[in-house]
Amino acid sequence: MKPISVYTGKAAVIDRANIDTDQIIPKQFLKRIERTGFGEFLFFDWRFDSEGNERKDFELNQPQNKGAGILIAGENFGCGSSREHAPWSLQDYGFDIVIAPSFADIFQNNCFKNGMLPIALKKEEVRNLMDAAEQEGHEITIDLKSQTVSDNKGFTAKFDIHPYWKEMLLNGWDEISITLKYGKQIDEYENRESPVSTI
């Protein structure tokens, strides 16, 4: 996983609440057995009409939003199914960072596991950023070390992140390799608890 520390770039805005993972990546694209290449299907039913033409009124199709690396959206982003195809498609499309007032739990976890940063800010702060992002030349800087979001128009805000995930993202670590170092503790647990027999 590639580490994240500081990122500066343009943001795209989808000003809707409760954007669910069925919208982020519709089910017809979940049949692939690969992890890559999901970007072209991101928000598929919102981006394209039934003939496959770009819908002009969808935010990501508007010229000012092209090439953005940050996505700003409404509350409860990523609700619904646990499909990790959602962060995969966002990342593959070019979004490593999502800013919203709140995130669904499973989606948030899935982001961390893929070196993506979901940032929860206060509602008013997200609103301010959404408005500012409409201006020409607007850029946002994310600094994970100091846990700040700022822009080139004087906005700054702090965000929370669990120290565990912060360390993981800053270093780009692979979580499984770390956990495998606890093999002894897992063995001990299994010997001690002999957990309920199953299959």
Place this chain on the structure above:
Amino acid sequence: MKKSIIEKIWDRHIVYQEENKPDLLYIDLHYIHEVTSPQAFEGLRLKGRKLRRPDKTFATMDHNVPTIERYFIKDEIARKQLSALEQNCKEFGITLADLDSPDQGIVHVIGPELGLTKPGMTIVCGDSHTSTHGAFGTIAFGIGTSEVEHVFATQTLWQTKPKTLKLEITGKLGNGVTAKDVILYVISKYGVNFGTGHIIEYCGDVIRNMSMEERMTVCNMSIEGGARAGLVSPDETTFSYLKGRKHSPKGEEFEKYVQDWKSLASDEGAMFDTEIVIDGSEISPMVSWGTNPGMASPVDGHVPNHKEDKEADKSLQRALEYMGLSEGMPITEIPVQHVFIGSCTNSRIEDLRQAAEVVKGKKVYEGVKAMIVPGSQSVKRTAEEEGLDKIFIEAGFEWRESGCSACLGMNPDIVPAGEHCASTSNRNFEGRQGSGARTHLVSPAMAAAAALHGKFVDIRELRGSRGQAELAY
């Protein structure tokens, strides 16, 4: 210290704990299916890692299997996904309920049915409705594919302790009101993210009086309220459900387990981060009218009117436009062209019995396409033994093979754009049942009634004064 059942189960599963870290939690049981596992197996192979406990892993094929001519899978990518699961299970030594297995079905239906899910366990699956298994007094939650791989390799997950939420439903339910209506009501009242960051304990007389299948329906939709998990502490209803199931402990051993399971209840006076109390008698049969499960009204109510709050109004307008409905419209005027009775929320035998009771001797309304998709092969067999299949077929329903089917329409079972579907599933998101499809979430009895009338009808009026006892067949 007084502990809730959530804390009791959690604490028993801590493998390692350190400040500033999530807890390393042991996972007792890992369910997998074809859609969210292939990349996890691939990850293991790429790194040359072993699967730690194949004996605690159980696989089924459910999400994209056809429900007619099930061995004839036209979609090549779907077929590839199914054969990938088969090969992966063989390679890593995992038990698989494939299409030939008498046990095959939706993962959240067969797990409990086979007695795999047991009180006190931690259970995960790459599927958000894993919360269903909480009905047995387990901490059960959905995970992403990276976490699936993590459990494969280590049988553990790093988890921060969630907050706890006590949701008490007191009193009694009215006639015609089911478990599905209870959970739809809760979500419509408190919103689609009231449970975010929490595990819910459902309790109160209404929950205590529910069967295991009804409790599963409630726990199933915890995720629609934002909670990754929801549970009910086990009791005699739980134990008698589990007794004699294929993977339940046998004989004296079973009794030993029961003694332990009895300790899985919240201590009197245990503290919760959030508490909600609802009077069961205020709940009516519910119908969702919008594009998330919180957008639902009582069947004798209306589609809401213009909202003062600008943001709320914007999502209301968007939802109504997608659903082709207008403000203030009575729910009973919404036309229905499709009916889907199935999914991990409502495809168990009791659900089918309730639907059959409504349908018996009647005909599906002209032009309505209605289908029944049993949750598992076992549910299907039982229904056929009871003659329910005949009742449905005679009324004009299609009687299908088990799978997820039109709940998410990954297989060919989809609802055409612009048409309304009365569905017993759990999600009414845009496009969920097909691009442009308009889903209305309801209970099995309400779905069956809609099939007969081509619109939503109040099941209480249909039954006249007949009560809940008869509704339960």
